[in-house]
Amino acid sequence: xxxxxxxxxxxxxxxxxxxxxxxxxxxxxxxxxxxxxxxxxxxxxxxxxxxxxxxxxxxxxxxxxxxxxxxxxxxxxxxxxxxxxxxxxxxx
Numbered sequence: 001x002x003x004x005x006x007x008x009x010x011x012x013x014x015x016x017x018x019x020x021x022x023x024x025x026x027x028x029x030x031x032x033x034x035x036x037x038x039x040x041x042x043x044x045x046x047x048x049x050x051x052x053x054x055x056x057x058x059x060x061x062x063x064x065x066x067x068x069x070x071x072x073x074x075x076x077x078x079x080x081x082x083x084x085x086x087x088x089x090x091x092x
Contacts, residue, residue, distance in 0.1 A: 025031050 022031075
């Protein structure tokens with residue numbers, strides 16, 4: 001467990017690094033979008049790496065029951081349909 005004081009010290013160091021980075025690079029919307037894109041690629045790459053690691057452990061085959069697949073499809077549809085409907089109203 002990280003001690004509160006050590007956590008505070010780490011926070012202060014990270015804040016200084018981010019501040020120096022923003023001074024050097026600049027604080028513009030272009031830099032913000034590039035940072036967002038870089039972070040997205042970092043997360044996507046790490047998730048792909050972890051997924052590949054999981055597949056290697058199972059020899060690339062995952063046995064799934066047909067009823068379980070249908071259940072999860074229904075769960076995802078029930079969660080997603082309100083967002084899809086409201087997205088139609090907000091696109092304009």
